[in-house]
Amino acid sequence: MSTQSFRGNSSGIQYIVKVSRRARYARLKMSPEEGLTVVVPEGFDIKRVPALVESKMEWILKVQSTFAKHRSAEAGQAGVALPEVIELCGIGETWRVGYREECRESVKITELGPGELELSGAVSHHALCLASLEQWLKRRAKLRFESQLNRLASINGFKVSGISVRKQRSRWGSCSTRGNINLNLKLIFLPPLLVRYIMIHELCHTVHMNHSARYWETVALYDPDYAAHDREMKHAWRFVPAWFSGTR
Ligand SMILES: [Zn+2]
Incomplete structure (x- = not known):
């Protein structure tokens, strides 16, 4: 330039x-x-x-000191620093993340190309960066999970009214009596088999709104390994990277 x-x-x-x-x-x-x-x-x-x-000068010195803080945070506790690479195992994507400081109050997130993400603006502001990364992840998850869930539903004859993706602390998914399925945003970091299990789990709730023996029989039709997958879900929080799980 x-x-x-x-x-x-x-x-x-x-x-x-x-x-x-x-x-x-x-x-x-x-x-x-x-x-x-x-x-x-x-x-x-x-x-x-x-x-x-x-x-x-005031702005320059402020940004300089945040860079210094970032460096010591990275050296000290790797988990807290913002990511340079995001592995989205659940949807089979890897994104590199670049940060560009500009004299602006907000943070803008741009997909520069396949697998290339850029945050620009007040990127020394940790919370602003996290918020925009979360927004972007939500859009990405909604896009990919929605088509996967709809495909699973139509192949297997389930009726889904709607799908939402939310960042949640303790539940991987839920299904309302009206057939609205909610998926935890954190699933985007999990192995695809576990993501599929949660989708099957919630889809079967559109037929049985409980965890009865008949419910599990239905689940077994679509995921014979459901018992092992269900056990794995209890420890699956470890797949969520520290920079993401640390916030709310
Ligand atoms: Zn359930």
Whole structure:
């Protein structure tokens, strides 16, 4: 994007100035790898850059200290740091996650391509990043789980009125008397066999709203290994990565 770039220094803060043909105004961005970059449009008076950096010093120092905190968090307790790779075992997808700091109050999430995710904006704000990752995961889970559940239902002759995906603490799924099936968002991190078991489990509740012997007979028709799968579900929380399970 840049036609030229050079280094600068202001109050002990080092930065790179990039002259961009596409930029319409000067802006600052920060990343843990490159530090501070000042992007300016062509024709921008370079002599104005130090004053610009100076005027944003409070923001720069704040972001710098969050980067430092992230680094020590990563070194200390790996689980708390935001993910660089997300393994979505339950839907057979792997996504790399990039973070780009921009002088903005919010965080935007973009699918750059297959398996490439980018968070941009106030990415030093841990909670904002988690919230947008969760929103994205929910959309992804709804999309993939809905088609899988509908396929399982139509092949096996079950009637489903609706499906929802929610992040829940203690239940993997539920089925209402009206045939609405709710699936826990955390299933997206589980082995596909267990995801399928939960779907079969809830689909069979559209026929038997209980855990009677007849209910389990029905489950066995579609998942002969249901007993082993049901036992595994009790320990399946361990498949959920720490960065995700730590929040609510
Ligand atoms: Zn049940």
